[in-house]
Amino acid sequence: MKTDTNISGAHGAPVVALEKASMSFGPVHALVSADLVVRRGECIGLVGHNGAGKSTLVNVVNGRLTPTGGAVSYSELAAKASARNNAHAHASGVRSVFQELSLCPNLTVLENLRIPYRSMPRNGWRKTAKKMVMAALDQVFPNHGISANAVVGDLTIAERQMVEIAIAFSARDARANLVILDEPTSSLDAAIAQQLLEHIRTFCTNGGAVVFISHMLGEIFDVATRIVVMKDGQITEDRPTDGFTREGLVDAMGHVASHEEAGPNAHAKRNLGDVVVQLPNGLNARKGEIVGLAGLAGHGQAEALANYYLSETSAWRSTKTPKAAFVAGDRARDGVMPLWSILRNMSLLTLPEFSKRGLVDRGSEQKLADDWKAKIKIKANSLTDPLLSLSGGNQQKVLFAKALASSAPVVVMDDPMRGVDVGTKKEVYKMIRSEAQNGRTFLWYSTETDEVLECDRVFVFRDGEISAELVGEDITEENMLRASFEMQEAAE
Amino acid sequence: MTREHLRILLPVLSLAILLAAVFYLQPRAMSYFGLNLLFNLAIPVALATIAQMMIIMVNDIDLSIGTFVSFCACVTATLVQDTPVLGYAVLLAAVLVYAGIGAVIHLRGLPAIVVTLGTSFVWGGLAILVLPSPGGASPEWLQSLMKSKPPLVPMAIIAATLIGVLTHLLIKRSSIGVVLQGVGGNERALERAGWSIVQLKALAYGLAGLFGVLAGMALVGLTTSADANIALRYTLLSIAGVILGGGEFTGGRVSPIGAVLGALTLTLAASFLSFLRLSPDWQIGAQGAILILVLAIRLLVTRREAN
Numbered sequence: 001m002k003t004d005t006n007i008s009g010a011h012g013a014p015v016v017a018l019e020k021a022s023m024s025f026g027p028v029h030a031l032v033s034a035d036l037v038v039r040r041g042e043c044i045g046l047v048g049h050n051g052a053g054k055s056t057l058v059n060v061v062n063g064r065l066t067p068t069g070g071a072v073s074y075s076e077l078a079a080k081a082s083a084r085n086n087a088h089a090h091a092s093g094v095r096s097v098f099q100e101l102s103l104c105p106n107l108t109v110l111e112n113l114r115i116p117y118r119s120m121p122r123n124g125w126r127k128t129a130k131k132m133v134m135a136a137l138d139q140v141f142p143n144h145g146i147s148a149n150a151v152v153g154d155l156t157i158a159e160r161q162m163v164e165i166a167i168a169f170s171a172r173d174a175r176a177n178l179v180i181l182d183e184p185t186s187s188l189d190a191a192i193a194q195q196l197l198e199h200i201r202t203f204c205t206n207g208g209a210v211v212f213i214s215h216m217l218g219e220i221f222d223v224a225t226r227i228v229v230m231k232d233g234q235i236t237e238d239r240p241t242d243g244f245t246r247e248g249l250v251d252a253m254g255h256v257a258s259h260e261e262a263g264p265n266a267h268a269k270r271n272l273g274d275v276v277v278q279l280p281n282g283l284n285a286r287k288g289e290i291v292g293l294a295g296l297a298g299h300g301q302a303e304a305l306a307n308y309y310l311s312e313t314s315a316w317r318s319t320k321t322p323k324a325a326f327v328a329g330d331r332a333r334d335g336v337m338p339l340w341s342i343l344r345n346m347s348l349l350t351l352p353e354f355s356k357r358g359l360v361d362r363g364s365e366q367k368l369a370d371d372w373k374a375k376i377k378i379k380a381n382s383l384t385d386p387l388l389s390l391s392g393g394n395q396q397k398v399l400f401a402k403a404l405a406s407s408a409p410v411v412v413m414d415d416p417m418r419g420v421d422v423g424t425k426k427e428v429y430k431m432i433r434s435e436a437q438n439g440r441t442f443l444w445y446s447t448e449t450d451e452v453l454e455c456d457r458v459f460v461f462r463d464g465e466i467s468a469e470l471v472g473e474d475i476t477e478e479n480m481l482r483a484s485f486e487m488q489e490a491a492e
Numbered sequence: 493m494t495r496e497h498l499r500i501l502l503p504v505l506s507l508a509i510l511l512a513a514v515f516y517l518q519p520r521a522m523s524y525f526g527l528n529l530l531f532n533l534a535i536p537v538a539l540a541t542i543a544q545m546m547i548i549m550v551n552d553i554d555l556s557i558g559t560f561v562s563f564c565a566c567v568t569a570t571l572v573q574d575t576p577v578l579g580y581a582v583l584l585a586a587v588l589v590y591a592g593i594g595a596v597i598h599l600r601g602l603p604a605i606v607v608t609l610g611t612s613f614v615w616g617g618l619a620i621l622v623l624p625s626p627g628g629a630s631p632e633w634l635q636s637l638m639k640s641k642p643p644l645v646p647m648a649i650i651a652a653t654l655i656g657v658l659t660h661l662l663i664k665r666s667s668i669g670v671v672l673q674g675v676g677g678n679e680r681a682l683e684r685a686g687w688s689i690v691q692l693k694a695l696a697y698g699l700a701g702l703f704g705v706l707a708g709m710a711l712v713g714l715t716t717s718a719d720a721n722i723a724l725r726y727t728l729l730s731i732a733g734v735i736l737g738g739g740e741f742t743g744g745r746v747s748p749i750g751a752v753l754g755a756l757t758l759t760l761a762a763s764f765l766s767f768l769r770l771s772p773d774w775q776i777g778a779q780g781a782i783l784i785l786v787l788a789i790r791l792l793v794t795r796r797e798a799n
Contacts, residue, residue, distance in 0.1 A: 064684070086686060102684060104677030106744040111670045116685040125667045153743075 011041035015075050015092060015178045015209050016061050022069035023056050027421075030056040032233045033070065038178055043200055043210040045224030045241065047217070049253055049481060050297050050447040053233040054213055058180050061211065062096045063089030075177070093177030095168040097184055099298065101160055105153035109133055109163050112152060117172045136170035137162065140199045141192060157187045165196065169203065178209040185219060186463075197223045215296050215462070216486040217246055229253055250485065254477045272456075276441050277410060279308055282466050283459050285441050287409070290432065292455030292475075293445040295484045300464030301445040302414055308443070309412045320352050325403035329415035329445075335399050336387055343369045343383040345398050349406045372401040376431060393424040400428060404435060411435075413444045417451060429454055449477045460484055498793060499738035499745075503753035506736070506786050510760050517767040528646035532638075532714060534759035535651045536561065539707035540726040541733035541755040542659050542748060546700040548734050549663070549746045550675045550693055552597065552604030556612035557704055558727035560586070562720055563619040564708025569628025569718035572709075576631075583709075587701035594697025595690050612727070619720035626719035630712045638713030651710075652752055659748035672696055676744020729758055732783055738790075758783075 016038045023031035031053050038044060038061070048054050059065040060072060063085035072085060074092040095116075103112050110129040114120055120128065130148045137144050141162050152160055161184065168179050181200075185193040200210050200223050214220055220227065220241075227244055229237035229252045237244075237252050244252075273287025281304060285291040293301040312324040328335035337345055347365045354364040369383050376397050380390055387395060396416060403411050417425055432442060432454070446452050458475050460468040460483035468483035470476075514530070515522045521530055540561050547554040564583060572579030593611060597604050640647055663669040674682050675692050683689055707726070712718050735741070736757060737750030761782050765775045 090686065102678060102681035104674040104681060104744065106673055106677040107670060111674075114667060114670050115674050115681055115687075118686060120667065122667050126665075 011039075011207055013040050013075065014038065014073075015040060016089075016094065017073045018057075018060065018067075018070065019073070020070035021060055021067040021072055023060060023065055024068050029233050031060060031067070034060075034235050036061075036228065036235060036238070038209050038211065040177070040207045040209055041204055042225045043204045043212055043223055045220035045227045046211055046213045046230065047220060047227065047249065047253060047485075048230035049449065049484075052230040052253070054230055055182070056233070057230065057235075058096065058182065058211065058213070061089075061178075062094050062180055063087070091174060093174045094180070095176050095178070096180040097164055097168045097182060099183045099186065101157075101164060103152045103160055103164055103167075106151070108149050108151050109146060109155075110148040112163065113167055113170065113172075116167060119173050132170050132172070133163075133167065136166040140166050140169055141195050158189065158192065161187050162192065169199070176203075176208060178211065179203070180211040180213075182213045183215065184212075185214060185216065193219070215299075215484065217249060218486060220249075221246070250478065250481050254481050273439065277308065277443065279304060282469075283308075283443075285410075285443060285457075287441055288436050288439045289457060290436050290442045290444060290455045292452040292458040293443065293461060294449075294452045294458050294480050295461035295467070297415075297447050299461045299484075301461045303464070304461070305412050305414050305443060305445055312410070322349065322406055322408045324410040324412055325349055325406045325408035327399050327403045327411065327413040327416040329413075329418045331392075331395055331399065336395060338388055340387060341384045342378070342380055342387050342390065342398055345387045346372060346383075346401050346405065349402050349408075353407060368405055372405055376401050376404075377427060393420045396420050397424065397428070400431070404431070409439075410441045410443065413442065413446075415445050415447055417446065417448065425451075449480065452480065453477075462486065500747055500750050502786070502790050502793065503737045503747075503750045503757065507753050507757045507760065510757055510764055510782075514760060514764050514767060517764070524644075524646050528641075528648050530760060530763055531646070531648035531652065531756060534756045535638075535648060535655075536707045536711040536714065536723070537726065537729055537733065537759055538652055538655050538752045538755035539703050539710055540723070541730045541737070541751045542655065543700040543703035543707065544730035545659075545663075545734045545737075545739060545746045545748060545751045546672075546696045546703065547604070548676075548731075548739055548741060549673060549744055550594075550696045551679075551742050551744065552594075552608075552693075553731065553741070554608045554700060555605060555727055556608040556615055557700070557730050558724045559612045559615040559619065560590075560701075560704045561708045561711065561723035561726050562718075563615040563622070564705045565711045565718040565722050566619045566623035566628065566708075566720055568634070568709045568712040569630060570623050573629050573631050583705045587698055587705060590701025590704070591694040591698030594700075595694040597697075598690050598693040616720065623718055623720055626717065628712070628718045630716045634709060634713035635716055638710060652756060656749040656752040659752075663746070663748050668695075673744045673746070676742070676746075729755070733758055736783065736786055757786075 014037045018034050018036045020033045020035060021031060022029065022033050034057060036057070046054055046057070056065065060067050063072070066085050074088045074094070104115060110126060110133050113129045113133045114125065117129070134148050137146060144162055146155065146159055146163060152163065155163070165181070165184055169176050184196060188196065197219060200212065204210060204225070212220065212224060221244075224241050227237070227239060227241050227249065228235055229249070231253060272289050275284050276287050277283070277285040277291075283291070283293070283304060293304065295301060309324055309326050313322060332338070337348065343365070346369045350368060351360055351365070354361050354368070372378075373380070373383060378390070378394050378397050378401070380394065387398065390398065400416070417428070436442060444451070444455060452458055453475060455475065456472075458470040458480065459466045460470065460480055462484055468479070470479055520526055540557055544554055544557050564586065567579060567582050567586075570579075571582055593607060596602070597607050638647070642650060663673065671682070671687065672692060672695065675689060675696065679689055682692070708723070711723060715722070733754035734746065734751050735754070737747055737752070737754030739746040739751060758779070761779050762775065765778050770778060
């Protein structure tokens with residue numbers, strides 16, 4: 001099946017156009033007045049640091065999010081912030097491949113084509129689906145060796161990713177006009193990734209458009225005709241690839257509107273003790289040190305923390321004093337006890353320390369909670385109120401209080417400031433610093449640069465491994481970006 | 493051999509082994525009449541198991557299937573027998589209510605296990621209202637259908653085969669069946685592709701209701717009368733049947749043919765224990781032991797496969 005030969009519309013005709021599109025989630029402005037036109041025949045490389053607004057932009061383009069301001073128009077139908085952007089995007093042949101796999105693992109490869117192809121004719125659908133999915137696979141990844149009847153759950157991660165990409169490029173009722181690929185090569189080996197880049201080039205030559213997000217700058221320079229740089233929810237650069245150098249691109253991503261130079265003050269000399277944490281991947285921390293884990297989200301930082309924390313605390317016999325305490329970033333999943341009161345949530349970790357013969361000492365529990373409420377300034381009427389009555393930032397403070405109140409010598413923090421307002425952040429930074437003075441060690445994974453700048457030492461992660469260790473003056477946003485993005489040529 | 497094949501192999505093997513054991517203990521069971529006797533009560537169980545499978549397929553679980561089948565049996569034995577139009581209307585309404593429950597569970601984000609536990613009392617109460625004391629009668633056509641004696645192969649075997657093949661075509665082969673399985677596999681992917689999860693869940697629950705109704709009717713056809721507590725055991729039997737047949741509680745991995753085989757195996761296990769002259773006091777426990785044994789074997793097999 002020749003997908004690409006007769007796509008309607010000439011090169012250069014716009015597929016999607018954003019006009020001053022803005023997207024706010026409550027007080028958070030994820031996308032600020034973005035202008036972007038995606039034309040046939042071009043491949044746009046989209047780069048930016050964590051939280052720069054890449055995924056919001058992509059979700060506005062594919063119609064999943066309806067912008068709160070501005071307009072989106074598609075080649076097929078102009079739609080002004082209508083609730084049916086999703087349908088328009090679909091009709092215009094806009095397809096997306098996301099980082100988290102969106103295949104059904106219990107279905108076969110050909111059956112998975114049925115999910116996005118909603119208007120598939122009923123009669124002989126298996127035959128049609130098989131032909132389509134195999135044609136797409138053969139075209140994008142020649143010699144892929146994947147059978148149409150294989151159950152997706154039995155395939156390797158790379159094969160699943162290949163199937164998903166092929167399904168996005170496949171011809172269905174509407175042809176693929178714009179394919180959005182979010183880190184498509186993250187689980188593919190170099191040879192397969194080359195096949196994909198090759199296909200993107202032919203697809204674009206034949207009049208298709210691609211938006212390509214990758215942390216491998218080599219790939220971006222290899223395939224993109226235009227590079228769009230995002231920062232703080234804004235599109236800051238939008239130029240042909242020729243106009244960029246690698247160094248220039250890293251510079252363009254960095255330098256977030258400078259927050260009053262608070263950075264290095266954190267590195268005031270402290271007496272650091274012995275090494276108390278030593279992980280097999282090379283990460284280590286000394287007593288009283290604040291160690292940051294940086295890099296793009298999803299490159300193994302959370303796993304490294306979880307592995308360390310679980311190995312320290314999973315003994316069969318629990319001890320009175322925990323070896324490590326954990327502050328969750330994903331509160332709902334691994335932080336709070338949603339039905340419990342503030343008090344109970346706060347004392348959860350410390351219960352063994354002040355319980356006698358298996359009974360909780362209510363008096364000291366209350367005292368501890370009162371102390372911490374004052375210390376960390378939790379805005380609550382009463383500590384017996386349900387935890388969920390608090391605002392997000394105050395809930396997060398409770399989780400900090402829970403961890404800091406324990407006598408654990410190491411505190412593990414998994415991006416704990418997600419969705420917390422600036423004021424709260426400042427208070428918590430101060431508290432972390434003073435706790436570190438008192439000899440407590442912090443392992444701090446953060447996706448926000450100004451938080452990482454608070455650390456004494458930073459390990460930058462890339463593809464599950466540590467790509468750089470930065471100390472003191474070297475902890476700069478530029479260095480972190482350099483280490484987060486693969487600077488080498490895409491390997492052949 | 494893929495994991496799918498292994499999945500179906502275990503129920504086939506466990507049924508075959510159990511059947512061989514029964515034939516060894518009681519050679520006279522190896523006849524047209526014997527087989528019919530062994531398996532005819534498995535038909536309503538198989539239908540209820542398919543109903544449960546529809547729910548498990550979309551990652552939920554139904555604790556009300558037993559009382560629902562009892563309710564349907566009571567309606568069949570009274571209203572359908574006396575005032576057919578009203579009777580069938582009630583059964584149709586019951587299917588729609590089931591679909592509605594599915595929609596509500598999804599829309600409100602409620603745990604299915606709690607909601608269906610609640611509705612199980614409702615169905616139980618309605619069954620008592622319809623038929624306060626055991627009795628009623630089976631509609632003529634139903635009785636003659638369930639007790640018919642086709643040549644060569646007993647009715648029980650034909651019915652079980654039919655149920656298995658038809659639901660296999662519906663769930664595993666048809667276009668909409670695959671989408672329904674997808675709900676269990678990756679709900680978000682379907683949502684992204686623009687499917688209405690509410691409609692799909694309502695469809696799955698509606699199908700469960702439909703098979704629950706069929707189970708109730710088949711049961712009345714066999715026993716010729718009903719009782720509000722007639723099918724209480726079906727709730728756990730149906731869950732066990734789905735799992736025994738190679739299904740899993742999450743991930744939309746179910747096998748209709750396996751589910752029917754699982755139901756047959758569970759019914760046969762009861763007969764097997766009687767042939768062993770085991771005291772009825774111990775039978776439930778022994779049935780549980782058989783179940784644990786089979787599931788343990790399956791776990792071992794799939795673990796090895798995974799490594």
